[in-house]
Amino acid sequence: MKVYISVDFEGVTGSTSWSSTNLGDIEHAAIAAQMKAEAMAAAKGAIEAGADEVYIKDAHDSGRNFDITGFPRQCRFIRDWMCSPESMVGGLTPEFDALLYVGYHSPAGSDGSPLSHTMNRGNNYVKLNGALCSEFLMHAMYGAELGVPSVFLSGDKALCEHAHAFDPKLRTVAVKEGVGCATISITPEEACERILSGARDAVEHRGECHLDVPETITMEICFKDHYRARTAGFYPGARQTGPYTVEYTGRTMREVMTFRMFVL
Numbered sequence: 001m002k003v004y005i006s007v008d009f010e011g012v013t014g015s016t017s018w019s020s021t022n023l024g025d026i027e028h029a030a031i032a033a034q035m036k037a038e039a040m041a042a043a044k045g046a047i048e049a050g051a052d053e054v055y056i057k058d059a060h061d062s063g064r065n066f067d068i069t070g071f072p073r074q075c076r077f078i079r080d081w082m083c084s085p086e087s088m089v090g091g092l093t094p095e096f097d098a099l100l101y102v103g104y105h106s107p108a109g110s111d112g113s114p115l116s117h118t119m120n121r122g123n124n125y126v127k128l129n130g131a132l133c134s135e136f137l138m139h140a141m142y143g144a145e146l147g148v149p150s151v152f153l154s155g156d157k158a159l160c161e162h163a164h165a166f167d168p169k170l171r172t173v174a175v176k177e178g179v180g181c182a183t184i185s186i187t188p189e190e191a192c193e194r195i196l197s198g199a200r201d202a203v204e205h206r207g208e209c210h211l212d213v214p215e216t217i218t219m220e221i222c223f224k225d226h227y228r229a230r231t232a233g234f235y236p237g238a239r240q241t242g243p244y245t246v247e248y249t250g251r252t253m254r255e256v257m258t259f260r261m262f263v264l
């Protein structure tokens with residue numbers, strides 16, 4: 001069994017400030033160590049559930065946040081970026097049996113985390129068919145199109161609630177809650193324990209998870225700067241719908257993710 005784990009930074013327990021998300025910042029190292037610990041916990045859970053190949057994508061910023069020492073030998077690591085539409089699930093193919101997310105965060109347009117954003121900080125929100133779209137949702141829809149179920153998510157509490165609205169069977173672990181500029185986090189040790197058992201349970205029951213991919217998918221992006229909406233409006237098939245907004249309708253998530261890759 002082959003599983004894919006995409007690991008972000010802003011939904012790791014304890015992560016709170018934008019400065020700490022930057023490689024080299026004085027606070028970065030401690031959160032990156034926890035990012036690694038949570039990724040390892042998910043990998044161990046998947047292996048206990050029978051996975052014999054575990055691909056782990058460092059999916060934050062540089063893609064080189066944590067060192068890869070000490071992981072079980074079933075693990076493979078995707079570091080930095082493949083420069084392809086699937087982005088945070090780079091290299092995902094239909095051969096994978098399950099997709100897991102660790103350290104994910106609330107989307108732009110929500111107040112679930114002081115670090116709420118979608119892909120970058122240049123937009124006020126991204127929507128898919130009218131619903132607020134998180135990084136989790138866009139990659140989960142992409143996985144669903146390939147036939148790979150998204151089975152596990154850890155991150156902030158509001159993101160877990162957002163994700164449940166799309167698939168009530170998704171196993172989630174909320175490691176923190178955002179309140180204004182603050183976060184309330186569980187301990188690193190408890191986060192890892194709950195992620196390990198949650199990932200194991202999720203991979204064991206991977207057949208229960210399902211996301212519908214609509215026949216046509218419209219992505220709307222509301223940029224923070226009006227000139228970026230104008231630029232994006234020139235993408236073939238895209239239309240500028242207001243000073244800050246642009247829309248693109250695709251027949252597949254891959255088409256929509258390609259639009260996103262060029263404009264967001």
Ligand SMILES: [Zn+2]
Nearest residue numbers: 008010119135
């Ligand atoms: Zn992110």
